[in-house]
Amino acid sequence: MTENLLTYMTFIPLAGAVVVLLLPGKAHSLIRWVSAAATVPPLLMAVWLFQNFDGSKPGLQFIEKYQWIPAYNISYYMAVDGISISMVLLTALLSFLCIFASFGIEKGVKGYFALFLLLDTGMMGVFVSLDFFLFYIFWEVMLLPMYFLIGVWGGPRREYAAIKFFLYTLFGSVLMLLAILALYFASEPHTFDMTVLIAQADRYGTQPLAMWPFNLWGWGFQHVIWMALFIGFAIKIPAFPFHTWLPDAHVEAPTAISVILAGVLLKMGTYGILRINYPMLPAATADLAYWFLGALGAWNIIYGALCAMAQKDLKKLVAYSSVSHMGYVMLGMASFTTQGINGAVLQMFNHGTITGMLFLLVGVIYDRAHHRDIDGFGGLAAIMPVYTGVTALAFFASMGLPGLSGFISEVLVLLGTWQKYPVLAILGASGVVLTAGYLLWTIQRIYLGPPNEKYLKLPEINGRELFTLVPLGVIVIILGVYPSVMLDLLRASLDQLNQIVLPHLHQ
Amino acid sequence: MTDVNLVPLLPATQVLLTALVVLLLDLFYQEGEKGLLAWVSLLGLALCAGETLFLWGSQESAFGDAVMLDNFALFFTQIFLGAAALTILSSVHYIRQAEIHEGEFYALVLFATTGMILMAAAKDLIVFFLALETMSIAVYILTGIWRASGRSSEAAMKYFLMGAFATGFLLYGIALIYGATGSTHLNEISNYLIESPEDWPPYLIGGALLLLVGFAFKVGAVPFHFWVPDVYEGAPTPVTGFMSVAVKAAAFAAWARILMHQLAPLDSDWAFPLWVLAIITMTLGNLLAISQASVKRMLAYSSIAHAGYLLVALVVGEEWGGLPLLFYLLTYAFMAFGAFAVITALAETEQSPEDYRDFSGLGFKHPFLGMAMTLFMLSLAGFPPLAGFAGKFYVFRSAVLSGHLALAIIGVLNSLLSVIYYLRVIVAMYMEEGGAEGKSFRQAPYLYIAIGLAALGTLYLGILPARALEWSRVAFLSLD
Numbered sequence: 001m002t003e004n005l006l007t008y009m010t011f012i013p014l015a016g017a018v019v020v021l022l023l024p025g026k027a028h029s030l031i032r033w034v035s036a037a038a039t040v041p042p043l044l045m046a047v048w049l050f051q052n053f054d055g056s057k058p059g060l061q062f063i064e065k066y067q068w069i070p071a072y073n074i075s076y077y078m079a080v081d082g083i084s085i086s087m088v089l090l091t092a093l094l095s096f097l098c099i100f101a102s103f104g105i106e107k108g109v110k111g112y113f114a115l116f117l118l119l120d121t122g123m124m125g126v127f128v129s130l131d132f133f134l135f136y137i138f139w140e141v142m143l144l145p146m147y148f149l150i151g152v153w154g155g156p157r158r159e160y161a162a163i164k165f166f167l168y169t170l171f172g173s174v175l176m177l178l179a180i181l182a183l184y185f186a187s188e189p190h191t192f193d194m195t196v197l198i199a200q201a202d203r204y205g206t207q208p209l210a211m212w213p214f215n216l217w218g219w220g221f222q223h224v225i226w227m228a229l230f231i232g233f234a235i236k237i238p239a240f241p242f243h244t245w246l247p248d249a250h251v252e253a254p255t256a257i258s259v260i261l262a263g264v265l266l267k268m269g270t271y272g273i274l275r276i277n278y279p280m281l282p283a284a285t286a287d288l289a290y291w292f293l294g295a296l297g298a299w300n301i302i303y304g305a306l307c308a309m310a311q312k313d314l315k316k317l318v319a320y321s322s323v324s325h326m327g328y329v330m331l332g333m334a335s336f337t338t339q340g341i342n343g344a345v346l347q348m349f350n351h352g353t354i355t356g357m358l359f360l361l362v363g364v365i366y367d368r369a370h371h372r373d374i375d376g377f378g379g380l381a382a383i384m385p386v387y388t389g390v391t392a393l394a395f396f397a398s399m400g401l402p403g404l405s406g407f408i409s410e411v412l413v414l415l416g417t418w419q420k421y422p423v424l425a426i427l428g429a430s431g432v433v434l435t436a437g438y439l440l441w442t443i444q445r446i447y448l449g450p451p452n453e454k455y456l457k458l459p460e461i462n463g464r465e466l467f468t469l470v471p472l473g474v475i476v477i478i479l480g481v482y483p484s485v486m487l488d489l490l491r492a493s494l495d496q497l498n499q500i501v502l503p504h505l506h507q
Numbered sequence: 508m509t510d511v512n513l514v515p516l517l518p519a520t521q522v523l524l525t526a527l528v529v530l531l532l533d534l535f536y537q538e539g540e541k542g543l544l545a546w547v548s549l550l551g552l553a554l555c556a557g558e559t560l561f562l563w564g565s566q567e568s569a570f571g572d573a574v575m576l577d578n579f580a581l582f583f584t585q586i587f588l589g590a591a592a593l594t595i596l597s598s599v600h601y602i603r604q605a606e607i608h609e610g611e612f613y614a615l616v617l618f619a620t621t622g623m624i625l626m627a628a629a630k631d632l633i634v635f636f637l638a639l640e641t642m643s644i645a646v647y648i649l650t651g652i653w654r655a656s657g658r659s660s661e662a663a664m665k666y667f668l669m670g671a672f673a674t675g676f677l678l679y680g681i682a683l684i685y686g687a688t689g690s691t692h693l694n695e696i697s698n699y700l701i702e703s704p705e706d707w708p709p710y711l712i713g714g715a716l717l718l719l720v721g722f723a724f725k726v727g728a729v730p731f732h733f734w735v736p737d738v739y740e741g742a743p744t745p746v747t748g749f750m751s752v753a754v755k756a757a758a759f760a761a762w763a764r765i766l767m768h769q770l771a772p773l774d775s776d777w778a779f780p781l782w783v784l785a786i787i788t789m790t791l792g793n794l795l796a797i798s799q800a801s802v803k804r805m806l807a808y809s810s811i812a813h814a815g816y817l818l819v820a821l822v823v824g825e826e827w828g829g830l831p832l833l834f835y836l837l838t839y840a841f842m843a844f845g846a847f848a849v850i851t852a853l854a855e856t857e858q859s860p861e862d863y864r865d866f867s868g869l870g871f872k873h874p875f876l877g878m879a880m881t882l883f884m885l886s887l888a889g890f891p892p893l894a895g896f897a898g899k900f901y902v903f904r905s906a907v908l909s910g911h912l913a914l915a916i917i918g919v920l921n922s923l924l925s926v927i928y929y930l931r932v933i934v935a936m937y938m939e940e941g942g943a944e945g946k947s948f949r950q951a952p953y954l955y956i957a958i959g960l961a962a963l964g965t966l967y968l969g970i971l972p973a974r975a976l977e978w979s980r981v982a983f984l985s986l987d
Contacts (some may be wrong), residue, residue, distance in 0.1 A: 071977065110874075111871075113717075141891070144885065144890065151938045159934065164929075171923075
């Protein structure tokens with residue numbers, strides 16, 4: 001059983017999708033519960049994996065490797081290490097919760113849940129694949145259900161949002177595919193195996209290419225590949241200036257899909273950079289990520305926060321806050337210090353849980369009031385006290401209040417950054433102030449003040465909604481008080497990763 | 508007289524005999540009882556498929572080495588048999604509703620298949636030419652067999668005239684090559700090329716280029732593609748599927764055997780024209796496909812674009828391009844046939860549904876058709892893990908490996924471009940309301956079986972391509 005654990009985790013949702021497709025389309029509640037059941041085993045397995053993962057050892061664990069297309073040296077290769085373990089848990093958890101958050105969907109129920117489960121398979125596959133070919137397939141498999149889930153079940157401008165999301169991501173994918181092929185042909189013997197490619201990292205030349213404009217910039221083969229992969233991942237993060245698809249997609253997507261989008265999909269960008277760019281192209285990482293990635297991260301933090309402050313739509317505000325918070329991840333990664341990188345990966349997990357909560361909370365109010373206009377509410381604290389309490393928890397976690405998980409990861413990131421680039425650390429820290437600004441202002445406008453006459457009869461948050469929020473809230477508190485549960489698992493792998501890049505710095 | 512080895516002719520003869528039996532039986536059955544004919548045809552094709560499996564690995568020739576039964580021929584025979592069987596399955600109801608004579612229809616599909624099988628096996632230019640004509644004439648008639656439809660007749664006329672023109676090129680090319688080398692047999696021609704290098708009369712190269720033009724006509728490569736959209740649009744839809752899959756595969760089979768393999772010493776002379784041809788075929792096919800209002804025409808242009816991807820494999824040459832070419836043809840067979848079969852399922856007898864609008868809401872109204880069409884569109888666009896991705900991947904990989912980096916990049920960009928129009932179908936099916944309300948679906952169980960089979964093939968080749976790749980490799984290596 002434990003031998004092929006990752007395979008089961010990845011494909012049980014797909015099996016669930018097939019079962020859902022075979023069910024009669026009218027049996028809505030049966031479909032919902034079957035889908036929920038299909039996400040339970042991966043969650044249990046992820047928890048088991050989390051407990052049995054040996055955090056003291058760097059490197060891959062729970063390895064599964066089989067020949068797939070031997071003629072081209074393509075294998076079916078799955079494993080987890082400290083970079084991916086937290087993402088696997090996050091994916092399993094959010095998929096499970098979001099199924100329940102989707103119980104309100106009434107249109108095309110069968111299609112929705114089947115696509116959702118397919119999406120689950122794609123996401124899990126991305127995080128556990130260690131063969132480039134397999135990785136790319138999961139990467140694309142994930143894209144399609146997302147496109148449909150936004151395009152069919154989304155809001156009024158769903159087609160525009162879905163196509164924009166699709167084209168942006170596809171553009172990134174194509175760049176990534178070209179980079180993957182280039183690495184494949186540069187390796188000897190040709191292989192898609194990431195571990196082998198990493199071991200051969202010094203084969204990828206850093207001598208400036210003779211081609212314009214690379215000769216001006218002093219870019220070698222490795223730098224070009226790095227940039228191609230980076231753009232592919234930056235679109236997903238989304239790093240400025242590739243972020244414009246995000247607010248559109250979020251505003252149009254149904255609640256649960258927003259949660260998945262912000263909670264899991266955005267992480268794939270930073271995960272990809274850590275998994276692929278860092279160890280496989282260390283020299284280019286040292287040349288390009290130093291300052292550039294950090295500055296981009298700091299810019300993301302401030303720009304995202306300022307944009308969030310200007311929003312009138314609550315969901316758009318949360319979307320821009322994601323842009324801002326993903327900036328911390330980039331900033332931490334770019335510091336090449338233990339604290340910074342650990343903080344970045346922890347921030348990936350924390351942002352997943354906190355933003356998940358925020359989007360779920362937006363969904364709760366939207367389902368009741370049918371609008372998300374920040375100025376259109378007022379005094380909700382008196383009408384829905386429990387809801388307001390949960391919201392306050394999520395907002396405080398998001399702005400990095402000590403004792404909640406967001407604080408730990410942001411502090412780690414800033415600690416790490418300070419050692420390398422104090423200026424960026426100051427800019428990043430000022431983002432915390434901006435975040436507090438727009439979140440507190442939002443709390444004031446929506447929850448405080450005299451109750452709005454129109455909404456006196458709004459029903460309180462119900463049991464199902466609380467069920468989706470409470471586990472995330474508990475995690476936010478636990479990781480805020482005792483972050484070592486997570487950090488102990490990450491550190492060994494991330495230190496090893498850092499050691500690959502460090503020798504190339506300051507040469 | 509020496510003994511004649513008839514084994515190499517077995518598959519072709521089997522199909523031919525089935526066609527004759529169908530014609531004969533047609534005389535004894537009344538209208539309305541002719542459903543049996545389809546089953547007789549399928550039985551014949553199944554027997555033949557069994558024979559190809561049994562003969563797999565043989566390397567025998569007949570008629571003074573003019574017909575060669577090797578794995579290459581058997582590989583293509585299997586594609587043709589599969590395409591013919593799917594075509595027959597998907598047209599059982601269609602032709603009844605369109606009041607097309609059943610006996611003739613099935614017999615013609617089988618005659619065309621016979622021609623294709625011989626095309627893939629021909630070792631002599633004359634045999635090749637005869638086989639090509641056998642196939643072409645049957646397909647001309649199939650195109651125009653829907654006599655009640657003006658467009659069908661018009662398409663047949665266009666196809667016939669353009670086809671005759673292409674035939675002229677081919678024949679002229681064959682004559683020039685014969686004049687230069689003194690033989691029509693491929694082995695002797697290639698011996699001549701190897702033994703007297705650089706000593707070739709100019710008209711030999713002229714002949715080879717004429718051959719190239721003839722082939723380009725047959726596969727619908729730009730700028731010899733003008734007939735494709737009109738013919739694909741006008742022909743009865745199952746026939747269009749058959750044309751886009753089997754006729755194209757047959758032309759590429761002959762192209763691979765004759766130009767790519769046997770006349771390989773000449774490749775420096777046609778490499779550049781072919782390179783240009785590949786690029787403009789891909790690009791123009793995709794660009795024109797975007798601007799189409801009719802799905803059937805869009806698929807016609809997309810089939811031109813796919814011919815362009817296949818040309819990339821031909822440019823790459825036999826060392827690297829052989830396997831991807833064969834594998835791509837196999838994957839293309841399933842996805843393209845499936846796409847046309849879905850259109851068949853929608854078709855009303857008088858006015859075919861072709862508009863994107865006719866697809867709106869289909870995904871919810873008929874989930875099976877919607878999902879199958881989604882699968883085919885995504886596969887044609889080259890999404891992993893579907894067959895189309897695997898096919899393109901190996902073609903572009905071979906281009907990179909052989910040093911044609913520009914071709915590979917243009918190909919990848921083109922396939923990005925193609926996503927636009929394939930997605931439009933999906934958008935119409937799932938994200939637009941209404942439209943399809945007036946459309947009825949055919950109550951045609953066999954058609955749905957054919958669509959299901961094509962969908963399974965598309966998935967299988969995408970997820971587990973290893974066996975088919977090995978099969979393609981063995982097939983291409985059997986060329987001597």
